[in-house]
Structures are given as C-alpha cells and as structure tokens.
Amino acid sequence: SKQEFAAKYKRDFPILKQKINGHDLIYFDNAATTQKPESVLQAVNEYNRKFNANPHRGAHTLSVRSTQAYEAAREKVQSFINAASPAEIIFTRNTTESLNLLANSLEAIVKPGDEILISVLEHHSNILPWQQLAERKNLTLKYLYPDENFRISQEEFEKKLSSKTKILSISQMSNVTGVVNPVKEMAVKAHQQGALVVVDGAQGAPHLKTDMQDLDADFYAFSGHKMLGPLGIGVLYGKENLLNELPPFLKGGGMIEYVTEDYSTYAELPEKFEAGTPNVEGAVGLQAAIDYLENIGMDAIWEHELGLTEYALARMSELDYVEIAGPLDLEKRGGIISFNLTGIHSHDLATIVDSQGVAIRSGHHCAQPLMKYYNFNSTGRASFYLYNERSEVDKFILALKKVREVFGYGS
Numbered sequence: 121s122k123q124e125f126a127a128k129y130k131r132d133f134p135i136l137k138q139k140i141n142g143h144d145l146i147y148f149d150n151a152a153t154t155q156k157p158e159s160v161l162q163a164v165n166e167y168n169r170k171f172n173a174n175p176h177r178g179a180h181t182l183s184v185r186s187t188q189a190y191e192a193a194r195e196k197v198q199s200f201i202n203a204a205s206p207a208e209i210i211f212t213r214n215t216t217e218s219l220n221l222l223a224n225s226l227e228a229i230v231k232p233g234d235e236i237l238i239s240v241l242e243h244h245s246n247i248l249p250w251q252q253l254a255e256r257k258n259l260t261l262k263y264l265y266p267d268e269n270f271r272i273s274q275e276e277f278e279k280k281l282s283s284k285t286k287i288l289s290i291s292q293m294s295n296v297t298g299v300v301n302p303v304k305e306m307a308v309k310a311h312q313q314g315a316l317v318v319v320d321g322a323q324g325a326p327h328l329k330t331d332m333q334d335l336d337a338d339f340y341a342f343s344g345h346k347m348l349g350p351l352g353i354g355v356l357y358g359k360e361n362l363l364n365e366l367p368p369f370l371k372g373g374g375m376i377e378y379v380t381e382d383y384s385t386y387a388e389l390p391e392k393f394e395a396g397t398p399n400v401e402g403a404v405g406l407q408a409a410i411d412y413l414e415n416i417g418m419d420a421i422w423e424h425e426l427g428l429t430e431y432a433l434a435r436m437s438e439l440d441y442v443e444i445a446g447p448l449d450l451e452k453r454g455g456i457i458s459f460n461l462t463g464i465h466s467h468d469l470a471t472i473v474d475s476q477g478v479a480i481r482s483g484h485h486c487a488q489p490l491m492k493y494y495n496f497n498s499t500g501r502a503s504f505y506l507y508n509e510r511s512e513v514d515k516f517i518l519a520l521k522k523v524r525e526v527f528g529y530g531s
C-alpha cells in the first residue's frame with residue numbers, strides 16, 4: 121500500500137529517525153534539499169577510506185581508482201537521464217553553477233538583438249545569469265507569465281516565442297507552486313524557431329523520469345543534493361556538438377590539452393568544462409543516490425508523491441484559514457505546496473511547526489519575481505519525497521492548527 125511504500129524506505133535514512141523538539145522529525149523541506157540513505161553515506165565513506173586521490177593526474181594506483189570511480193559516476197548519470205554519451209555530462213557544484221557556466225559560455229554565440237525567453241516563475245539561479253548575459257551582450261530578456269491557474273498557457277508561449285528567440289530557459293517544475301511545465305512541447309516549438317533550449321531540472325530530475333532523447337533539450341541542469349546525493353555535486357548535460365562549439369567557463373588545471381606562455385588549447389569533453397580538482401566523493405555519492413532511486417523506480421516515486429500531494433491538498437483545504445499558493449488540481453503539478461495561514465507571517469508559521477517537529481520552508485524561495493507577480497509577501501512551503509508518509513501529513517495538519525491556536529484564533 122501507499123502507507124507501506126514510504127515506511128519501507130524511510131528506514132534507510134538515519135537522519136529521519138531522530139526527534140526534533142521532542143517530536144518525531146517530519147521532513148517536508150525536500151525542495152530545498154533531501155536526506156541521504158545509508159547506501160549513499162556508505163559509498164562516500166568507502167571512497168574516502170579506500171580510493172581517495174586526485175583523479176586524472178597520476179599514474180599511481182589510488183589516482184587511477186579515483187579516476188575510475190569518478191568516470192563510473194558519470195556513466196551512471198548518463199544512463200539515468202539517457203544522454204547519448206558520457207562526454208555530455210559535465211559535473212558542476214549544483215544547478216546554479218551549471219546555469220552560470222552555460223550563460224557564460226553561450227556568450228560566444230549570441231548576437232545583439234537576440235532574445236532570451238525565461239518565465240517569471242524561475243528560481244533566481246535561472247534568472248540572474250540570463251539577466252547579466254543580456255546586459256553584457258545587449259540582448260532582450262523576455263518573460264513568460266502564468267495565468268490565474270498558475271500555468272503558462274500555450275497562447276502566452278506562442279506570443280512570446282519568435283525567430284528572434286535565441287535561448288529558451290525554463291524550469292521543469294516550479295519550486296514555489298509545484299507546477300510542471302510542458303518542457304517537451306515547448307522544446308519542439310522553440311527548436312522550430314531556431315532557439316536553444318535549456319531546462320532547469322533542479323525539481324525535475326529528482327522526481328520525474330527524465331530522458332534526454334525524449335525531452336530533446338539542448339542543455340539540462342540539476343543538483344545531486346535534491347535527489348538523495350551529497351551537497352556540492354551537480355550536473356550540466358549538453359548535446360555533444362553544442363558543448364564542443366562552446367568555449368569553457370572556468371580555466372585552469374585538468375581542462376587543458378597544451379599550455380604555452382602565450383596560448384592554450386583545451387582538453388576534450390567533458391574535461392574542457394571541469395577545471396580544477398573535481399568533487400569525486402560527491403560524484404560517487406550521486407551514483408549511489410541514483411542506484412537507490414532506480415531501484416525504487418521513478419514512476420513509483422512520482423505516483424507516491426502525487427498521492428501524498430492530493431491528500432495534503434485535500435486536508436489543507438478543509439482549513440478555511442489556509443490559502444494555497446498554487447494549483448489545487450493534480451494536472452501537471454508535483455509535490456510542492458506553497459501556502460499561507462491568514463494573518464500569520466510564514467516565518468512564524470515555520471518556527472511554530474518546527475516546535476512540533478515539522479520542517480518546512482518559509483520566505484520567498486529564491487523566486488522574488490514570482491512572489492511579486494502573485495502579490496505574495498512570502499509563503500510557507502511543504503515539499504515531499506519518497507520517504508514521506510500520509511501519517512506525517514496528518515501531524516502536519518495538527519501543527520497548522522497549533523499555529524492558529526498560538527496566534528489566539530482558537531481551534
């Protein structure tokens with residue numbers, strides 16, 4: 121049953137076994153970062169105990185092992201997102217670094233007057249790099265706006281997209297409203313106009329089965345820490361021919377073919393984009409995280425999260441003082457629920473539910489343009505993952521009632 125699904129996996133996560141403020145921890149801040157199962161902790165530990173060395177640089181045995189571990193992780197990521205080749209997988213620190221790398225490298229191929237199309241629901245990390253690229257190269261930055269149902273309509277997209285659009289950069293799932301954008305359909309139309317398609321998969325890859333051959337985005341960015349992996353390891357996928365065309369962003373060791381006093385030539389992909397000593401333990405941890413996710417199956421994870429979201433939305437809607445900042449229907453949405461309690465600041469809300477052991481986020485969620493667009497000062501946000509259970513939603517609802525009591529509204 122659905123109940124057993126989460127309970128079965130929750131046992132694998134040591135951090136979830138503790139009490140917070142005297143209550144069983146209920147971790148509903150998965151859109152910010154996720155927890156690590158024993159297998160990920162062990163993989164990182166084993167790497168450091170047995171294989172650690174600087175990869176790529178040495179002939180000694182540990183260096184060779186470290187290189188092998190790093191490249192095995194790359195192949196795991198390749199197969200997880202069904203990329204055509206490991207050369208298309210660039211390891212970065214996180215989604216933010218992936219998008220910054222890309223916006224900097226794309227500088228080489230944009231021309232004044234080109235347009236960049238993003239949406240107002242993007243995370244700051246999918247706004248600022250494009251804002252600055254537009255400023256540096258005299259490009260026009262255009263925004264897609266969602267409708268009252270929180271979705272970006274096809275009409276809106278077709279109105280903003282044109283043959284001037286050089287780059288479309290869009291999130292797979294909003295980290296505020298939980299809305300899933302029709303990125304595959306958008307990519308088809310953008311390609312027809314000759315645009316490059318970038319997908320921010322920070323909230324996509326951890327939850328949705330993601331296949332680069334099917335999606336056909338030119339670039340795809342995501343973070344290991346949002347999918348049970350370690351902090352500090354992220355991915356930029358890019359089509360091989362495009363990555364070959366682009367100049368590197370960071371320069372230094374590990375990414376060169378040949379260096380003279382006056383000029384240098386760059387290494388082949390993927391090293392060209394990976395200057396400096398890489399985060400091998402992070403990559404190894406990400407590999408173990410992917411193993412864990414694949415063992416359960418992305419479709420089963422998504423189905424579980426949708427069931428939980430449906431239940432939570434229904435329970436929250438029973439409370440007349442809860443305002444949901446996102447769609448109530450389950451069509452094209454995932455397990456992220458932003459909300460407010462009437463008359464109560466989201467920071468107070470998050471602090472009081474924490475006193476009941478419930479971890480949720482509050483604030484602007486690094487999406488200030490979206491907050492302004494919908495006139496939200498801030499919101500609380502509950503976000504689910506495979507280890508969350510219905511019984512936790514019930515306790516969360518009790519915690520929301522508690523917040524109202526603390527503020528003197530009665531029960």
Ligand code: PMP
Nearest residue numbers: 214215216243245295322323343
């Ligand atoms: N994009 C989206 C949609 C996100 O939710 C996040 C993380 N909140 C990011 C980008 C940035 O991810 P990171 O902080 O791991 O770089």
